Amino acid sequence: MRIRMPADLHCIGRSSAKLRITCSVSITRERTRSILIWARSRYIAKLAAALMLTTHGVTATAQPRTWIVGATIISPERADNGRKMNVLIEGDRIAAVSEALPRAAAQDAQVVDAAGSYLIPGLIDSHVHLQSVPGLTPSMQFRHPFLVRDYRAQLPRSYLRYGYTTVINLLMTDRSVLDAFVASPAHPDLYHCGALPVADGYPSNLAPSLLRNREFPNFVVDPKTASGNDAKEHTPQAAVDRVKQQGAICIKTFFERGFGRDHNLPVPSPELFADIVKSARSAGLPVLLHASSLEAQRFGIEGGTNIFAHGMWNWNEFNQSPTLPDPVREALGQIASQRIGYMPTMQVIGGLHVLFEPGHFDHPSVRRVVPPALLDWYRSPSGQWFKDELAGGKTDEQMRVMFDAVLRRGAESTGYLAQHGAFFLFGSDTPSGPTPGNLPGLNGYLEMQRLVAAKMSLRQILEAATINNAKAFGLADRIGTIEIGKRANLLLLGRSPLESVEAYDSIRSVWIGGRRLDPASLEAGK
Ligand SMILES: [Zn+2]
Secondary structure (H helix, E strand, O other): OEEOOOOOEOOOEEOOOOOEEOOEOOOHHHHOOOHHHHHHHHHHHHHHHHHHOOOOOOOEEEOOEEEEEEEEEOOHHHOOOOEEEEEEEEOOEEEEEEOOOOOOOOOOOEEEEOOOOEEEEOEEEEEEOOOOEOOEOHHHHHHOHHHHHHHHHHHHHHHHHOOEEEEEEOOOOOHHHHHHHHHOOOOOEEEEEEEOOEOOOOOHHHOOOOOHHHHOOOOEOOOOOOOHHHHHHOOHHHHHHHHHHOOOOEEEEEOOOOEOOEOOOOOOOHHHHHHHHHHHHHHOOOEEEEOOEHHHHHHHHHHOOOEEOOOOOEOHHHOOOOOOOHHHHHHHHHHHHOOOEEOOOOHHHHHHHHHHOOOHHHOHHHHHHOOHHHHHHHHOOHHHHHHHHHHOOOOHHHHHHHHHHHHHHHHHHHHHHHHOOOOEOOOOOEOOOOOOOOOOOHHHHHHHHHHHHOOOOHHHHHHHHHHHHHHHOOOOOOOOOOOOOOEOOEEEEOOOOOOOHHHHHOEEEEEEOOEEEOHHHHOOOO
């Protein structure tokens, strides 16, 4: 049996001997639809993005100077359990972090009494896909422009609601969506990677062939075999130069042989990958490799990738092993000792699992991040299409058991890395495919819960989502800690994130660039 996931990106690989699971961009169903529909849907998405600019306001107060007084400061570079201190925000920067509060503090600044609360740096989610709408393929987006409009209007608010003050978009296929995101009244800081798929490889294979090169203009070809224009325009060097000029802070490429019918997709040769790494390094950009299998992560280790954009839940021929097989252990050991950045992205699978959990869409947390009309649609028979297609007649229980097996492998890999001091990065991969089980903001919180279950420590999670992400993406001089001169992206929590993961669901205030937001005002329908 084969299951396909028509829609966005990413993947699982072989989950069991019987079931091959895939994920990614619009595929099977979409292939039967016309390119015209695809192109029109992109137009509608842009229109919706433009419409959203006028629809939502946000409760916020902007003060030129604010003292946050008496909070327990937990900043990852301090490696302590927190100290009671005071933080001064001036404009969009942190201007002071001190134990003593100046006597005249209240005279020329707003004072926020934060006694009993915990102040941490704003969270960084380094694996998002803003252009994708969970649960809607491009042609569905065309048919439901108002659902898309409402979703895109809520999107930046949902990330902020869950404390994500910086997001890194890993595939820029539609600039207008990113432009609309940063034009919205309140939004996380946004950065992006340039995507360099190998020609006709994943994920460009998921776009209609005639539009493929337009959707993925920075595909790469092996300089040794390329000819004509390709030889000049699509070398790693040319592609890296181009995306850097467009503002990319990182390079993403892919080792993915595909799924189902497309299981023999081209992957980069070691020589091509070496060229990508070399070009990226000379441009000062880290390389992320999409790789979720043992084979793909071995390739990345060998080739010198800086970051793995997925966890290893596909152990290839060892998938049935009840414990961590030696070859997996060996690869993970290298990843840890070489300090390769690692995003476990457990919610790629978790976001499929929830579709088979009763009452998932009734949870109050879902209502916080999904506009009411879209939530109604998710609950409707039409909105269940992806679940139905995944299940292919299997029961909910059977599907849960199957995904549990994949999750177990991902969790064991993550747990081993946690024990061996790996350099974890936090990325939620939202949405990882067309699943409505990956919802912005909330997906990050669910990812954290899965990381705890996989035996990552709370300190490892905090570091991954702040200082490690900042360092890995070259942003450490701007964000990631509570230090003088850094951008005032801060969260005030009711609980300590070093004592329970639920602390991330106790956000009392969010500061983005010095501007204070009330989390309740960021929820859908507010
Ligand atoms: Zn992704």
